[in-house]
Amino acid sequence: MFLSFSAVFAGRNCCRTQQSHRQSVFSPTAWPHLFSGAQRVERGRRATSQGRRARSLLSTRTFCMSSSQEDQPKSKSMASLRPKVCVLGGGFGGLYTALRLCQLPWGRDLRRYEAAARTPQRESTFSVDNSERRRASDTSKQSASQRLVAGQRTRPELTLIDTRERFVFLPLLYELVTGEMGIWEVAPPFAELLEDTDVDFLQAQVQHIDLDKRRVTVRPMMPSNASESKESDEIISYDRLVIALGSEDTRDMVPGAREHALGFRSVEDAIRIRERVRLLESSSQPTIRIVIVGGGYSGVELACNLSDRLGPRAQIQIVDRGRELMAASTAYNRSQATRALRLRNISFVPETSVVSVGPNSLRLSYAEKSGDRAPPASETTLEQIDLVLWTAGNRINKVIREGLIASRQVERNERGQLLTDRFLRLPNYPEVIVLGDAAQIREPVAAVPVVTREQPRGMTAQIALQEADFAAWNTWASLTGREPLPFQYVHLGEMITLGRDDGSVQLLGLLNLSGPLAHQLRRLAYIARMPTDAHRLRVGASYVAQPLLRILEGVLAVGNDVLDALGQGRGTRAPGCPFTANQDTQQQQQRQQSWSSSTAPRSDESS
Known part of the structure; x- marks a missing residue:
């Protein structure tokens, strides 16, 4: 093996010598040494051939070694070398x-x-x-x-x-x-x-x-x-x-919250909320009462989206034991969240804690303000609640x-x-x-x-x-x-959704946006942060295709309206139509009468 590696390196060095000799062979100073240079070239060729044979032998041994290792199961010592x-x-x-x-x-x-x-x-x-x-x-x-x-x-x-x-x-x-x-x-x-x-x-x-x-x-x-x-x-x-x-x-920390309140942290929670909302939406009751426990990001965003889906039938309350809505957010996003809640008639109840949760009730504890003295705790019960959502706190x-x-x-x-x-x-x-x-x-x-x-x-x-x-x-x-x-x-900023076509975005402390543009910008930013390129591409294609599908549905709806207008006109000639609607109806009635008369049995044949 040592000789083989020596031949390899000798071949490489002699190849370099051969290249340098070719570059200087036509110079006048190289003529006296031409014969000795030819001898070196010949020795270099021999060494190069030996090096090629050595490299081919080495590659053959390496291939045999790798193939034998692939055929045999990996030993525990080899597997343990991988961290x-x-x-x-x-x-x-x-x-x-x-x-x-x-x-x-x-x-x-x-x-x-x-x-x-x-x-x-x-x-x-x-x-x-x-x-x-x-x-x-x-x-x-x-x-x-x-x-x-x-x-x-x-x-x-x-x-x-x-x-x-x-x-x-x-x-x-x-x-x-x-x-x-x-x-x-x-x-x-x-x-x-x-x-x-x-x-x-x-x-x-x-x-x-x-x-x-x-x-x-x-x-x-x-x-x-x-x-x-x-x-x-x-x-x-x-x-x-x-x-x-x-x-x-933190639902386990409040009696009845695990059994009667829905969380909002997983896909299963989102599906349960969607099914409950669908059942409430299809019901005939005039008012749908929803209480959301927690006035942070999740509580506010969820309240706005549910209000947009249910419409004026929704009566939503946000309960939080803090004094301020979205206390960890920026001042601009808090002001936009307050605006969105006021626009949708969503009430915010601060400084209130949940004592227990029942099947259709919620027991609350709040502090009554009484001057400078420490306010005594009071409790009240909210009845006839259709849905309780839990977004308060993490542990x-x-x-x-x-x-x-x-x-x-x-x-x-x-x-x-x-x-x-x-x-x-x-x-x-x-x-x-x-x-x-x-x-x-x-x-x-x-x-x-x-x-x-x-x-x-x-x-x-x-x-x-x-x-x-x-x-x-x-x-x-x-x-x-x-x-x-x-x-x-x-700190890149904050982005929140405030409904189907509403949102609030604050980027780098320089750009403040709200409304539909902020909503679309938030969606695009989150699509760009998807885990893999393949999933990012699929979600982006779906995001681009949805407006096109809505436009196509609108065009088809307009086309159906035009066809209905052509088929149900009142004697006026429609654009592009060679006859009026009444004429078309009369022709259809004549064809139907002729067909019925041709298929009816004649009196002489029956006799």
């Missing part, structure tokens, strides 16, 4: 992190880089020491066959785990309730989105997370029904873990609250969110990245000052989408020996 990256949660943070990991270049041999000393004082605990860098540089000196075998292990094993079978684009869930968009547009299946990627999707429910042993206990869901799960649990080990489990609603996922197993300290805030460093990592477990609703960065976030220096507000999809890019990069950097990047927030 395992596990992503928990298929929302904006989890799915987009997995997709970004597939797009990053995995061009170097991956190793299971062990995290450095787990001390919160160090900012970059993923820095690679010199010994690991030497081992990584030694891989470049391997033979071609060894690099080919190592190339099969360059990409990690990516696994995405979620309890649902569909990804839900939450900002467009209102269009699913009103029927403006279909399920395939708002909630595409994970199998469809991850079809052309290296991500393995597992529909399972996370039970426990053991941070010390680096493994996750899951319970796979039944394929036929996502609400049922198998009895046996599975254990999944990981080298890097991304936690993006999101949050849950951390149950796995984050109760399912974490860790011997070292895991810091939390007052809401139960996990505190991370500015690289989105747990301080004592730097191989774990937490983002989305389950995390809060304990250090001040560096916001990019586009126009105004805004800090992240609340739990929004905009923050989760931006954190997904940094989570994917830092995971990739930890496996390839690169430096992580601190999270930087760019």
Whole structure:
């Protein structure tokens, strides 16, 4: 083998010598050395032929080795060399992190880089020491066959785990309730989105997370029904873990809310609301009473869309325990939301809490203002309610609250969110990245000052989408020996829907829009943020085709009206018609009489 490689390199060097000789053979100074140059050319040709034979032999051995490895099953030692990256949660943070990991270049041999000393004082605990860098540089000196075998292990094993079978684009869930968009547009299946990627999707429910042993206990869901799960649990080990489990609603905290109120967080919730609204719409009752618990983004947007669908029959109330409508929003969007509610006669009841929820009733607790003294709490009951919708509050996922197993300290805030460093990592477990609703960065976030220096507000999809890019990069950097990047927030603005053809948009603190133009701009912006290019193209084509179909329906309706006018005229000559409607009717009656007389039996024949 050493001789073969020597022949290869000798052939390459002699080829270079031959090229340089050809370039200088016609110079006058080259004539005395022409004979010696010819000898060198001959030796170069021989060495080149030997190098070709050596390369062909090497390629043959490499092909045999690769084919034999493909025929034989992969051993556990080879499979264990691929790092395992596990992503928990298929929302904006989890799915987009997995997709970004597939797009990053995995061009170097991956190793299971062990995290450095787990001390919160160090900012970059993923820095690679010199010994690991030497081992990584030694891989470049391997033979071609060894690099080919190592190339099969360059990409990690990516696994995405979620309890649902569909990804839900939450900002467009209102269009699913009103029927403006279909399920395939708002909630595409994970199998469809991850079809052309290296991500393995597992529909399972996370039970426990053991941070010390680096493994996750899951319970796979039944394929036929996502609400049922198998009895046996599975254990999944990981080298890097991304936690993006999101949050849950607070219906369990109020008696009767889980049984008698409908949530608004999933496709199933949107379908239930749509069916209930359809039944109420088809009923004969003059007034439809709806109470929405929660005066945030979801409550206001849902109230406006339901009011536009039900029309003047809808009597909608928004109940919130805060003092202000959409407290986390900007002043411009709050003013537009107030305008939209006033235009639709939707009442807002502030500083009111829900005590209990009944089949057709709602018990509320509110504070009566009585001067400077502390107001006493009073309770009242709303009767004859047709529909109660719950959009109030979020709480951390149950796995984050109760399912974490860790011997070292895991810091939390007052809401139960996990505190991370500015690289989105747990301080004592730097191989774990937490983002989305389950995390809060304990250090001040560096916001990019586009126009105004805004800090992240609340739990929004905009923050989760931006954190997904940094989570994917830092995971990739930890496996390839690169430096992580601190999270930087760019406040792009806010977009809300206020009905079928109404909305409010504030972009970069410079552009404020409202009305139909803002509604269309919001729809286009969300279509552009769809997970994959294929799904983005399909949804965009459907968005463009809908107005064309409406125009075509209008043209057909006008055509039908014209045809009806031509067939039911009152003696006037229609444009383009050679005869009047009365003449046409008389001709039809004459033909009918002649046909009846020809088919009637004659008297002589009967006799």
